[in-house]
Amino acid sequence: MSKQATIRSTSDDRAFDAIVYAIAAVIMIIVLYPLIFIVSASFSDPARTLNGEVWLLPKSVTLDAYTNILHNEKIWTGYRNTILYTAVGTFINIIMTILAAYPLSRPDLPGRKVMMVIITLTMFFSGGLIPTYLLVKELGMVDTMWSLIVPGAIATYNLIVMRTYFQASIPWELQEAAHMDGCSNWRLLLNIILPLSKPILAVMVLFYAVGHWNSFFNALIYIRDEALHPLQLVLREILMISQSDAVDSTVGLEDKILLAESIKYAVIIVSSLPVLMMYPFVQRHFVKGVMIGSIKG
Template sequence: MEIVEPAQPAQPAAPRPVNNRSSDRIMEIVLYAVAVVLLVILIYPLYFIIIASFSDPASVANGQVWLFPRGFTLAGYQELLKHSNIWIGYRNTILYTVVGTAISLVVNISAAYALSRRDLVGRKYINIFFIFTMFFNGGLIPTFLTIKSFHLYDTFLVMVLPFSVAVYNIIVARTFFQNSLPEDLWEAAQIDGCGNLRYYVRVVLPLSKAVISVVALWTAVGLWNSYFNALIYLKDPKLHPLQLILRNILITNQMQSSMGTGEAAAVALRLANLMRYSVIIIATVPIMCMYPFVQKYFNQGVMIGAVKQ
């Protein structure tokens, strides 16, 4: 008698391995394309300002400048360099930026470290006091009277000392200290006989190059571009920063072009418009040269304050 074996149920087909490589490749191409488009959108305005500053004013006014300069000219720069006080403005702005950044770093980084210490007496109320000043201030007139009462009006110090405290920078640096410097490091330093000041100078500062560089860059850019404080608190032209001098030059040329008539007025107006592009280049190139030197620390400081798991 033949024994018939029962039929085995059919085995389900093994699932085909999903190949995500092609989909990842497509997504990568899309992301790179979007990044390139955004890069062009962000860079082109700066590029246009550069080529427009070397182009014929009539070509710029008629919208004929797109990718390359047309009617190459240095008229805008030549007109600006006729004003010898530009070099005085450069000197003053460099001094204000260097000295003001140094003072701001000493004040803000030290305050941030003190506020990051858990053993600071009244730490909570001091933090509230600092944050309160971000939303409320005395106003322009009380500030002006205070500066005059301290005999800072129309002096070099008025540009670097009264406004050296930046609460936002203090909060950023405080967050960095709280998240990046473990308490065990301070305890180990105490065992080695290290005091507060020595620990701050020998341990904290060398480990905080990222946040120091970020705060220094923010402060330097703000001081370099500042003109309002000089407009209010400086009367002596020999103390004016570059931004204020360039502003006065543009206003003067605009007034002169508006007072003329006929073809001469049209030429003066085109030249005044061309000078705007030259002013932007003269005012921004020096501060942009700082970025390559702090780029490494700036990239590290982007994640300052991020939540750590």
């Protein structure tokens, strides 16, 4: 390759890199700005937020919204319930997904292709809300934590991703060699497959944990006892009550409207903070897991 061609290639690469960085910067701003705005608005004087004065940094810093939220005992009850539901639910999800994905990844399992077709159909068709509720009710799980965990014990998409990882990343020859050495299926799974599957396990923990943490619709349907409400449902009720109080009250109407406005942003921060703190630790595994599920069948 001539010197002139090399210089042209280098210039093209630099121009391409510059375009990529510019696009990435624009996307980063689009993604980060709403989060920065919400954080700033939650600490700002709600009157200045409503007037459009808050763009990037907080204006007239105040902690009234967080004080009102964190002094509410229901918040701490909701946190405790959500942590319990997330921990127990994620543990059950991981165990059930492993026990389903590993056999389906083995080429010596009879009828596994038919099973995968049947399992995949559940991503597109379900019994519906009313039959599901009737089933949960007949099983005696209404007003218990199990109504939030058992119906979603296995997510079909996560099952497919984990099965694909087992197939693509763990050589079948390794499993055959282990069997020839007298290794049982359980020992093979526990001592060989799972230690080699730490990246996908981290991805599954993130997927399931975030799903449990953000879930409120199932609790809205199945949980009537306020002592069992998860955090998301508690925060939803606080937000609705603060807004309705602002509308119904004739005394201090303006102050109540302003407080409801600031509570709206503080509620988002309070509910999202644990997930935002956890995500950086599994981010690299998260990207790898998504690519596994999207590229290979």
